Amino acid sequence: MKNILIPIFIFSAFIALSCNKSNPVGPSLSNKSNTAIKIGFSIKDAPADVASVVGILSRQGYDTLTSQFAISNDTAQCEFDNIVAGTWHLQVNAYDGTNALKYSGGKDVQVVGGEITAVNLVLNPTTGSINVTVTWGAAAAGNALKLDGATGYLEVPNSSSLSSPSTAITMEAWVKPADQYYNTVIAKGSMHYLLEFAEGLYPGIILTGVTLDPSAPNYWGRLMVNQNVPADQWTHIAVTYSQSTGVKVYYNGQLVYQGTGSGQISAGSLPLRIGARVDSIYTEYFKGEIDDVRIWNVVRSQSDISQNMSKELTGTEAGLVAYYKYDETAGSTVIHDATSHHNDGSLYGNATLVNSAAF
Secondary structure, eight states, X not given: OOOXXXXXXXXSOOBOOBSXXXXXXXXXXXXXXXXXXEEEEEOTTSOTTOOEEEEEXXXXXXXXXXXXXXXXXXXXXXXXXXXXXXXXXXXXXXXXXXXXXXXXXXXXXXXXXXXXXXXXXXXXXXXXXXXXXXXXXXXXXXXXXXXXXSSOEEEEOOOTTTTOOSSEEEEEEEXXXXXXXXXXXEEETTTTEEEEEETTTEEEEEETTOEEOTTSOEETTEEEOOSOOOXXXXXEEEEEEETTTEEEEEETTEXXXXXXXXXXXXXXXXXXXXSSOSOSSOOXXXXXXXXXXXXXXXXXXXXXXXXXXXXXXXXXXXXXXXXXXXXXXXXXXXXXXXXXXXXXXXXXXXXXXXXXXXX
């Protein structure tokens, strides 16, 4: 049985519980000093042996607070009153019909007035546990960018930070391509730095100004990686380059290609696009879904990539110049960069936000 994910929405919010998702779907913890915290989630698809749920907040020097979730019409709700700012330990216990503890997990959470924290609970029936992870920062809606392959893309104006990858670069994204034609994932200008899929869903890489390994397979000037990326399923793709390390390509954190390269990347002055080229002739629109796009002006190591590809970043990591989580609410037309560079972009054509199952 798959893990069951419970993203928690706290303070007059809502939590969806799903048996077939393994990723957070939304913001979860919002609170202010000395106020009530309300927690609610759907138990419609909960494991059959879960009959009751208890939430516990504890903190040294304060009384431990326990709240029984009231269950009505497939919804469980509880409330904690008079919570002050600071670090609290959140414990969640799930019991069966005999009041035997079945699942349990906990994590320290930082209660800060006016800030939002995403708290995700994963019920694992196999191990009988609740795994709790905490992601700091702005609210996350757990969305991905869905593109039609004909008109949709995200465009970001040129900036000094987007042009800063010159001697080193890392491009990362979760992708779920829908077909096997040309699909652009990341394109600075027409092809100053480019990550896309060519026929057969083979990734192609172009770094203008860089001479790539001439013995490497290529097609129309692209360095081609002869390893297929499956259609209609999520795959994490990462590409790194520097003159000292050459070009490396990773699928789901595993190295699948390594080659030589020399020269500096010419980033140009054209905008950045996600899902299409900045080219009036060869736009090569992406058809499918893209999530969690990260652009760096440093080379990320394999461990950096593999250990963080399924984690939400803070946006303050060294070398991170643009970070698109697509966690705005459905219907948004502006996508925010999660770094301090503010490389925000706008959606064009048939580009929408949908619930993500990337991670």
